[in-house]
Amino acid sequence: MTVTESRPQYKFVGTRPVRHDGVDKVTGRARFGADLDLPGQLVGQVVRSPHAHARIISIDTAVAEAMPGVKAVITGEDFPPVEPGVGDYDMCVNLMARDRVLYEGHALAAVAANTAEQARAAAAAVEVHYELLPPVLTIDEALDPDSPVIHSHLFTSGVDPAPAEPSNVSGVTVFTRGDTAAGFVEADVIIERELTTQPVHQGYIEPHAVVADTDPHGRCTLWCSSQGHFNVRAQTAAMLGWETARIKVIPAEIGGGFGGKTTIYLEPLAAELSARAGRPVKMVMTRAEVFRATGPAPGTKVRVKLGASHDGTLVAGKAWMAYSTGAFGGVAALLGAWTVFESYDIANFEVEAHNVVLNTPRSAAYRAPSAPMSAFATETVLDELARALGIDPIELRLRNAVTQGALTTMGAPFDRIGFVECLEAIRDHPNYTAPLGENQGRGVAAGYWFNIGESSSATVNLNEDGTATVVTGSPDIGGSRASMALMAAEELGIDVYDITPVVGDTEAVGFTDITEGSRATFATGMAVVEACRQIVTDLRGRAAKMMGIDVSEVDWVDGRAVHSGGEHDPLPLAAITANAKRTGGPITATGSLEARGVGPSFAVHLCDVEVDPDTGVVRVVRYTAAQDAGTAIHPSYVEGQIQGGATQGIGWALNEEYVYNGDGVMENPGFLDYRVPVASDVPMIDAVIVEVPNPAHPYGVRGVGETSIVPPLATMANAVAAATGRRILDLPMSPMRVLDAIVNGTGNGDGSVTTAR
Amino acid sequence: MSRVHVTCTVNGDETEFLCDGGQSLLDALRDEVGLTGAKEGCGTGDCGACSVIVDGRLTCICLMLAPEAEGASIRTVEGLADGDNLHPLQRCFLEGAALQCGVCTPGFLMAATALLERNPDPTETETRYALAGNLCRCTGYDKIVKSVLVAASQMNSQMNGNNETKENQ
Numbered sequence: 001m002t003v004t005e006s007r008p009q010y011k012f013v014g015t016r017p018v019r020h021d022g023v024d025k026v027t028g029r030a031r032f033g034a035d036l037d038l039p040g041q042l043v044g045q046v047v048r049s050p051h052a053h054a055r056i057i058s059i060d061t062a063v064a065e066a067m068p069g070v071k072a073v074i075t076g077e078d079f080p081p082v083e084p085g086v087g088d089y090d091m092c093v094n095l096m097a098r099d100r101v102l103y104e105g106h107a108l109a110a111v112a113a114n115t116a117e118q119a120r121a122a123a124a125a126v127e128v129h130y131e132l133l134p135p136v137l138t139i140d141e142a143l144d145p146d147s148p149v150i151h152s153h154l155f156t157s158g159v160d161p162a163p164a165e166p167s168n169v170s171g172v173t174v175f176t177r178g179d180t181a182a183g184f185v186e187a188d189v190i191i192e193r194e195l196t197t198q199p200v201h202q203g204y205i206e207p208h209a210v211v212a213d214t215d216p217h218g219r220c221t222l223w224c225s226s227q228g229h230f231n232v233r234a235q236t237a238a239m240l241g242w243e244t245a246r247i248k249v250i251p252a253e254i255g256g257g258f259g260g261k262t263t264i265y266l267e268p269l270a271a272e273l274s275a276r277a278g279r280p281v282k283m284v285m286t287r288a289e290v291f292r293a294t295g296p297a298p299g300t301k302v303r304v305k306l307g308a309s310h311d312g313t314l315v316a317g318k319a320w321m322a323y324s325t326g327a328f329g330g331v332a333a334l335l336g337a338w339t340v341f342e343s344y345d346i347a348n349f350e351v352e353a354h355n356v357v358l359n360t361p362r363s364a365a366y367r368a369p370s371a372p373m374s375a376f377a378t379e380t381v382l383d384e385l386a387r388a389l390g391i392d393p394i395e396l397r398l399r400n401a402v403t404q405g406a407l408t409t410m411g412a413p414f415d416r417i418g419f420v421e422c423l424e425a426i427r428d429h430p431n432y433t434a435p436l437g438e439n440q441g442r443g444v445a446a447g448y449w450f451n452i453g454e455s456s457s458a459t460v461n462l463n464e465d466g467t468a469t470v471v472t473g474s475p476d477i478g479g480s481r482a483s484m485a486l487m488a489a490e491e492l493g494i495d496v497y498d499i500t501p502v503v504g505d506t507e508a509v510g511f512t513d514i515t516e517g518s519r520a521t522f523a524t525g526m527a528v529v530e531a532c533r534q535i536v537t538d539l540r541g542r543a544a545k546m547m548g549i550d551v552s553e554v555d556w557v558d559g560r561a562v563h564s565g566g567e568h569d570p571l572p573l574a575a576i577t578a579n580a581k582r583t584g585g586p587i588t589a590t591g592s593l594e595a596r597g598v599g600p601s602f603a604v605h606l607c608d609v610e611v612d613p614d615t616g617v618v619r620v621v622r623y624t625a626a627q628d629a630g631t632a633i634h635p636s637y638v639e640g641q642i643q644g645g646a647t648q649g650i651g652w653a654l655n656e657e658y659v660y661n662g663d664g665v666m667e668n669p670g671f672l673d674y675r676v677p678v679a680s681d682v683p684m685i686d687a688v689i690v691e692v693p694n695p696a697h698p699y700g701v702r703g704v705g706e707t708s709i710v711p712p713l714a715t716m717a718n719a720v721a722a723a724t725g726r727r728i729l730d731l732p733m734s735p736m737r738v739l740d741a742i743v744n745g746t747g748n749g750d751g752s753v754t755t756a757r
Numbered sequence: 758m759s760r761v762h763v764t765c766t767v768n769g770d771e772t773e774f775l776c777d778g779g780q781s782l783l784d785a786l787r788d789e790v791g792l793t794g795a796k797e798g799c800g801t802g803d804c805g806a807c808s809v810i811v812d813g814r815l816t817c818i819c820l821m822l823a824p825e826a827e828g829a830s831i832r833t834v835e836g837l838a839d840g841d842n843l844h845p846l847q848r849c850f851l852e853g854a855a856l857q858c859g860v861c862t863p864g865f866l867m868a869a870t871a872l873l874e875r876n877p878d879p880t881e882t883e884t885r886y887a888l889a890g891n892l893c894r895c896t897g898y899d900k901i902v903k904s905v906l907v908a909a910s911q912m913n914s915q916m917n918g919n920n921e922t923k924e925n926q
Contacts, residue, residue: 016854018851018852019851019854021859022851022856023843023851025856025859025862026834026837026843026847026850026851026856026859026862026863026866027794027834027835027837027838027843027847028792028793028794028795028833028834028835028863029794030859031793032796032860034793034796034797035787035793037788117777117779202894203892203894204858204860204894205796205798205804205806205858205860205861205892205893205894206796206798206858206860207797207798253858253859253860254858255796255798255858255859255860255861256857256858256860256894256895257858258894284797286800287798287799287800287801287804477857477858477895478857478858478895479854479857634854636853636854636900637854637857639854639899639900640854640857640895640896640897640899640900641857643896643897643898643899643900644857644894644895644896644897645897646897647896647897647898648894648897670799670801670803671798671799671801671803671804671892672801672803676892676894677897677898678888678889678890678891678892678898679884679885679886679888679889679891679893679898679901679902680882680885680886680888680889681889682897682898682899684881684899684902684903685897685899687899
């Protein structure tokens, strides 16, 4: 279902062609990260720490180096020195430990050998002597002043005055508006809750993989799957201390990323091993390595307090938040603070968010990073407020929803946004009033995210026969080639299948930032549109030459140059390209830009669950998700993003979590014990595309990739609360925890425990 | 270490390869035979990305030793299409947008193939359980399940059509 505000009718944009890379992907021809082999290739293997926190006394590689087939062994000493807290210190030390290992799975050496078996044997023969240090494993431990401080160079940023002592809090973000204390005094009902979530992994099905080939001149070619090959080049160069131009990165097809492939893990190691061995080196992570050393999303502890008047107007909000970013600092707290109250027009609020460092893997972005946890808190408290006030939960949100002109948390006014339209789409959906069965409950929650801009480049080349090649630098994770081709088809007026969308390597297209922040269709799409518009200007000029008229008399209509006076026959694009040699040579244009305009995007999810009172198992009965896509360039893939994000959120809410033993060793580093949703766990996800065009994009695009994972945590928790009468505030809502809530009354009841002034 | 010589049939072709005794059939197909359609997503039989059909049975070949393939008949995603003619499942996956990143797609196509050979007219629930051994992190399964159901109905109506044609002859 699509709910569309009035917008132009397009010929191609909004249609559902089969994606250009589709046949390769259903026939096994598509080449992902691990699918390439080079002649003479060695196999690389990382040596990883079995301890969560230890000082490295010594690493002895002599035995490993002498083993059969071993061609190179490297440790942290083989990389340029790093200075704590300076430049790319965190990334460099995360990829290869120096004096200490900071989490179980932390890389500390790597070997390259003729075969995988030889590489594994040599890795096992690297002798490491450790002095064990006490690990810090939870947010509470990290904040305890008596706990060990993980980084002696880490002084909390964002506080005034700057602290005199280091701590495990890398940064604090504070946002305030109005007078929060006075706001709470005005409130008729106040509810405050503390909620926790555990670290979860992005769970892409393709483990990290790379082939590196460093030639005798020191130039290195990397084949790898990532969300941004220009970033792979920059980070690899930074860790190796090389000039960027020495490295070429060729993007493989990427088997899922969700933010987890916005950074690197293996590439500099493979490049250095290849340089030392003089042969190509291939490295592929196991699933256990992926769990232990990449991702995850932070675990959180969040306290949210909201005050409302009897009519449901939110008058004050307060949030205290802590995000565990693993062994190094990050921006998780900033994003949490930004998003926690962003959806609602609240006159008075205070938000204080902390980045907390632990002896766990360095966290990475995961789809709308930080927002699912902040929304879990706010939308749970709103659900309880709705019950306490006796107001329908959608109605309560409608009364407070941000609309055009309302202030964002950062202080700028929103442009045209579609939050109200999403709320109305769910309110008016038949599933909102469908009858519920025994042990069933209904939950609703909203979520906010946005697309970012950043740098994008696109080159459009017209071919002699009137077809076009569109080269961009954005890896295609979920169908962006198709969306680029659709926008180009719309601009040029030629069929979408006459366009070949290509993801170019770092030497074939201009710099392009990572496919992150839901920006590919938005920002790289803008670059494609810009290049196409240059091409059309060029085509009009050439047509004018061919017709012998002034260019001002030539219009571009449906892929043809049309004489406004009507005396000359229209010239189709193919006629102009066929004459390119006589009108100025090849027809090509590049669009490159720093895209502006954050495209705010809202989603509202609705879920019915059935809770088995004997086992605590939560079954998803119905799931409906409405999201403002601005304009859906390819509606099928917009629906796919909505359905995929919702399902990831369901897994986060019900099952997924990192489980550590007391020593900080992960106990579930595999898909058997880290259980992501399977096909039998979920129903069809009814995706409702709401289209309120984004004024900042030529086709009104808002990024659609991330928002869909924001509402599900609270949606599920609200549904479970409705079904059981028990409010579970700690995720995941595993059967054990749900059963405990039902049987022992843990959790906070059905909303009756409210604080009223 | 001496290598094991294995003779088997892959997608209808007699195929020979040498492998280590401890090598998985997945590694052998990818590294020795050169068929990289089957993927390793976990190496523990939990994700289904390496699903192929061995002697008629859907198998996670990361858990099967390569020497066990001696004499076996193996069908992989590379053999699903008939030349340029895509299998109805492949066509329906494309038309139904049942893939995003596509890395799990070969495994899903083989699992769906095995399902429809066993049960040509599955319900949605039967389809979901038959595909529950395959992880997809992108799609939420909605479009995959729908595409399998559409393919089943197309294949059935085509078969009925063929039968009717035969009867008419």
